[in-house]
Amino acid sequence: MIEVWFLAAFILIIWIILSTVRAVAGPTLPDRVVALDTINTLMVAIMIVLSVAYKQIIFVDVAIVYALLSFVATLYIAKYLEGGI
Amino acid sequence: MLPFIIATLDAFVIYLVLTAGSGEFLYFWSPGEFVMGIFLSVIVGAISRNYLCRSRNYRMLNPLRWLKFIVYGFGPFFLAMAKANLDVAYRVITGKIRPGIVKIDPKLKTDFGITFLANSITLTPGTLSVDVDEENNYLYVHWINVKKGQEKKEFADCKYVCGNFPEWARRVAE
């Protein structure tokens, strides 16, 4: 049963690498921000899956804090794009 | 005083959820966690009492609204979200899109109602809220597949953009 979680994390990492293509290639700045937001959400999913794979519950706490902090980061970048900072 | 109590109780409940399973007291918690939780939530409440409930409108304390919110979250909202994802899958695979930004008038009055509706329609089929007119509470919605004829109207029909979500927002948040 443990291998399933590693396999899921591996597939999620493949999706992250595909999103990185958009983050590098994106023609405009908002495109890169969208790719970054997607990577953050997938990263939270990976941390939750890996917490079962490695049997470390602390990973889920890290995931919660990561989700909230990445949200703040996205809001700040959006504010910068609007010209607010 | 009421914002302080609300903030303290919220912080305490979240602390209890995050520390469940730490001991045997009341089946789930250890006594030390209880004392520490009360201490920390009083500090959090004292800091955040000026930022919570600024409009001094306590209608969300009504438990009936919370019940409606839970029913909404597991019923119509989850269904619409599943439908939205099948819709996105269809658009990703076929590439058939007809995008546009339309204006809708949901006829909501409060800030919380507008926020609730905007978050709901971002996760439901084919729509993404872009901007809000704060004076008249109009919403600007990016629609991935604009229905033929809707682009000529001043306000797009709410029926096609967001279904019956304005009624739910009115029931829960106003």
Add this chain to the structure above:
Amino acid sequence: MWTDYLIWIFLIIGLIFNGLGTIGLLRFPDVYTRLHAATKATTFGSIFTSLAVVTYGFSQLYLTGNSANLTLSLHTIVAIAALILTNPVGAHAIARAAHRSGVMPEQAVVDKLAEVKK
């Protein structure tokens, strides 16, 4: 146990929708349509991979009685709530910032917001 099949189903649904979100991010023509794919599909997919973890925690709690599994499930539910609350707000902020910084929707049949700005 039957929950094993449930975990498999949740994981497969979650991985498929996360992948659709990523492919939509690569395939769609402009930033707003990319936001559609990225926000909806990855939120839904991450909810389902997390639901698999919740199911695993409760089934292990039932089988072994170890209270660490209850902690795992409850913390994952809090993480799901954080995702549902923050993702649409972030998408809304990016869309608004993109429109205000002058990125217009491509192939658009109508743009009421740009008409207001003039």
